[in-house]
Amino acid sequence: MKRIIYREWRIPPARYWSLLGILAAVVGIGALAFAYMEHEGHWVTGMSNSVVWGTPHVFAVFLIISASGALNIASIGTVFRKPLYKPLGRLSGLLSAALLMGGLLVLVLDLGRPERLVVAMTTYNFRSIFAWNIFLYSGFMAIVIAYLWSMADRHGEPYNRAIGIFATFWRLALTTGTGAIFGFLVARQAYDAAILAPMFVVMSFAYGLAIFMLVMMFTFAEEGRPIGARILCRLKNLLGIFILGVFYFTLVYHLTKLYGAKNHDLVGWLLLDGGIYTFMFWVGWILVGGLMPLGIIYHPVLSKERNWIAAACGLVIVGGLASMYVIIIGSQAYPMQMFPGQTVLASGFFDGVQGEAAHYRPTIPEVLLGLGGVAIALLVTSVGVRVLQFLPESLADDVLPVDEEKIVEQGPASAKA
Amino acid sequence: MGKTTEMKDHHEPTDRSADPGPSDSAPSDSGRRAFMGVAAGVTAAVVAPGVVLHSVTAAPRSEAVTSDVRWGLLIDTAKCVDGCSACVDACDRENGLNLQSKPASAPQEHWDDQKAVWIRKVKLQDNQTGRVTNLPLMCQHCEHPPCVDVCPTGASFKRADGIVMVDRHTCIGCRYCMMACPYKARSFIHEVMEDQLTRVPRGKGCVESCNLCVHRRDFGEESTACVDACREAGHEAIVFGDLKDPESNIRRHLAEMASRQIREDLSLNTGVRYSGI
Numbered sequence: 001m002k003r004i005i006y007r008e009w010r011i012p013p014a015r016y017w018s019l020l021g022i023l024a025a026v027v028g029i030g031a032l033a034f035a036y037m038e039h040e041g042h043w044v045t046g047m048s049n050s051v052v053w054g055t056p057h058v059f060a061v062f063l064i065i066s067a068s069g070a071l072n073i074a075s076i077g078t079v080f081r082k083p084l085y086k087p088l089g090r091l092s093g094l095l096s097a098a099l100l101m102g103g104l105l106v107l108v109l110d111l112g113r114p115e116r117l118v119v120a121m122t123t124y125n126f127r128s129i130f131a132w133n134i135f136l137y138s139g140f141m142a143i144v145i146a147y148l149w150s151m152a153d154r155h156g157e158p159y160n161r162a163i164g165i166f167a168t169f170w171r172l173a174l175t176t177g178t179g180a181i182f183g184f185l186v187a188r189q190a191y192d193a194a195i196l197a198p199m200f201v202v203m204s205f206a207y208g209l210a211i212f213m214l215v216m217m218f219t220f221a222e223e224g225r226p227i228g229a230r231i232l233c234r235l236k237n238l239l240g241i242f243i244l245g246v247f248y249f250t251l252v253y254h255l256t257k258l259y260g261a262k263n264h265d266l267v268g269w270l271l272l273d274g275g276i277y278t279f280m281f282w283v284g285w286i287l288v289g290g291l292m293p294l295g296i297i298y299h300p301v302l303s304k305e306r307n308w309i310a311a312a313c314g315l316v317i318v319g320g321l322a323s324m325y326v327i328i329i330g331s332q333a334y335p336m337q338m339f340p341g342q343t344v345l346a347s348g349f350f351d352g353v354q355g356e357a358a359h360y361r362p363t364i365p366e367v368l369l370g371l372g373g374v375a376i377a378l379l380v381t382s383v384g385v386r387v388l389q390f391l392p393e394s395l396a397d398d399v400l401p402v403d404e405e406k407i408v409e410q411g412p413a414s415a416k417a
Numbered sequence: 418m419g420k421t422t423e424m425k426d427h428h429e430p431t432d433r434s435a436d437p438g439p440s441d442s443a444p445s446d447s448g449r450r451a452f453m454g455v456a457a458g459v460t461a462a463v464v465a466p467g468v469v470l471h472s473v474t475a476a477p478r479s480e481a482v483t484s485d486v487r488w489g490l491l492i493d494t495a496k497c498v499d500g501c502s503a504c505v506d507a508c509d510r511e512n513g514l515n516l517q518s519k520p521a522s523a524p525q526e527h528w529d530d531q532k533a534v535w536i537r538k539v540k541l542q543d544n545q546t547g548r549v550t551n552l553p554l555m556c557q558h559c560e561h562p563p564c565v566d567v568c569p570t571g572a573s574f575k576r577a578d579g580i581v582m583v584d585r586h587t588c589i590g591c592r593y594c595m596m597a598c599p600y601k602a603r604s605f606i607h608e609v610m611e612d613q614l615t616r617v618p619r620g621k622g623c624v625e626s627c628n629l630c631v632h633r634r635d636f637g638e639e640s641t642a643c644v645d646a647c648r649e650a651g652h653e654a655i656v657f658g659d660l661k662d663p664e665s666n667i668r669r670h671l672a673e674m675a676s677r678q679i680r681e682d683l684s685l686n687t688g689v690r691y692s693g694i
Contacts, residue, residue: 049603053596112606114590119587342541344540349530
């Protein structure tokens with residue numbers, strides 16, 4: 001094992017500025033989309049009084065939970081004392097802060113009155129889990145910055161583990177809080193399940209790690225920095241475990257709902273006749289976001305190919321967005337059961353007439369705003385790694401610390417196996 | 418609707434005359450100070466009546482709302498007539514909802530789900546027995562309103578007299594209350610408002626819902642627009658009153674007939690009760 005050296009991202013300026021230019025263009029288009037929606041009002045979106053949160057929330061919640069998931073790598077190194085993960089801690093922290101920034105921006109820019117953000121910052125109702133989240137989010141940002149300082153500055157090192165432990169608890173609280181935004185809603189059948197909170201935590205593990213791995217592989221490949229097979233193998237195996245975790249929670253969520261007769265219609269609709277939501281669930285969430293990446297990750301040959309591992313990460317991200325779409329939009333589209341045992345024959349306000357689900361079709365500005373948030377996150381990351389020493393010079397097998405289990409069992413010589 | 422017009426007058430801006438208009442008193446040779454004095458005097462003379470008038474009309478509203486009363490509605494679904502929309506139309510007029518206009522390029526069906534609706538008619542059929550029920554549905558004015566619990570800024574609030582409403586000054590348009598309401602009672606203003614009533618201000622980007630004609634409450638009136646309209650249509654399916662007063666009309670009705678709350682399982686203790694569901 002050698003000393004880990006961190007160095008700025010020194011890809012050729014032309015390439016770097018092209019990348020920044022593309023990201024800035026996407027951010028700019030997102031800003032225009034926001035300006036359009038803000039100027040006209042939300043009637044230009046697919047959102048309505050039935051589906052009140054739309055595509056921007058899919059992106060925002062995805063980015064926010066991914067933010068907390070991206071911090072996992074740092075936590076594994078600091079809190080669980082896995083030396084192998086330590087060199088990745090700085091990138092993990094930076095990406096985490098960047099993703100949170102992107103997600104929050106999308107969330108805020110989709111408000112009906114975004115200019116009243118200061119009201120949200122100064123007037124609180126502490127019974128609201130939303131108000132709690134404002135503190136959880138801003139606190140998370142501050143803690144991550146402190147965490148980065150403790151990782152990068154010699155003066156901060158003594159506090160590193162304490163801050164790391166605190167950050168781990170905070171990020172768990174943050175994702176629990178985000179899941180609870182939905183899980184605490186008694187009004188809608190598909191929500192009203194506390195399991196959504198831990199499910200969001202596990203989802204954050206998977207989505208955050210997938211994004212982290214892609215960013216790491218891209219930045220390293222661009223500059224020709226080596227990534228050893230050992231660290232890649234560990235990360236992809238970890239991703240596999242997290243995907244299985246998402247599967248487990250998805251299964252228990254549906255079994256919980258299915259057990260009560262009152263929810264039979266809901267589960268039947270979601271899994272069989274929900275149209276786009278059924279498709280998104282089976283094809284997006286389960287197949288693309290779960291089975292396919294698992295197939296790659298545990299395939300004897302493909303799992304050793306970097307491009308395939310990157311593809312698995314990409315699939316997890318696509319599946320993650322699909323899962324958010326189902327959870328956020330599908331759950332709203334399903335009509336609220338105000339009159340159990342009765343069929344709504346007519347309604348002046350779309351109360352699920354004859355059991356019909358509410359209509360929602362994402363519009364281009366909504367998607368552009370969401371993509372703008374993604375671009376903000378990547379832009380912040382790109383600038384961060386360029387100007388500061390976030391990336392280790394090498395993650396080659398001989399540079400990285402040995403796996404501590406191997407030290408105990410067999411000694412450092414066989415650690416490479 | 419004479420009452421409505423009258424009430425609108427209460428609220429019409431009375432300070433229009435306060436606008437001094439184009440001034441013809443240019444600064445004279447006596448200097449700026451003298452001009453300022455004159456200007457102040459003129460302004461005071463013009464504005465003062467408006468201020469006085471305002472304070473007179475505002476008198477009843479200066480009394481704080483108390484929890485001695487709890488306003489509520491009782492809906493007798495047996496009297497609610499299929500196809501009648503008197504309550505809905507009256508609410509639309511009373512609260513300026515009929516002033517909403519569909520943006521030219523908005524598809525009609527999408528717009529129907531985007532415009533604000535405070536009260537709607539719902540027609541139900543029992544799956545087992547086939548019995549058909551008609552009822553109006555609006556904000557249920559819960560004692561424990563989920564919309565109030567979830568609102569991050571406290572803009573969604575419950576008055577001491579039980580009315581649940583939105584403070585449009587602190588609503589940030591996050592729509593979490595709409596996610597939380599079990600009755601789909603809330604609407605978001607999706608479009609720029611060009612025309613609105615003074616008594617029911619409305620702006621793009623905020624959430625709103627039935628407030629039991631709160632402007633009428635503040636002027637000590639005894640009914641709501643929907644109740645009046647239903648009575649005028651000859652149905653008397655809706656009764657308004659104080660749920661805390663044992664002598665009130667609504668309490669007498671509640672004592673006589675069996676009534677229920679929609680989604681009783683949530684234990685929200687709604688201020689709107691239904692008989693025959």
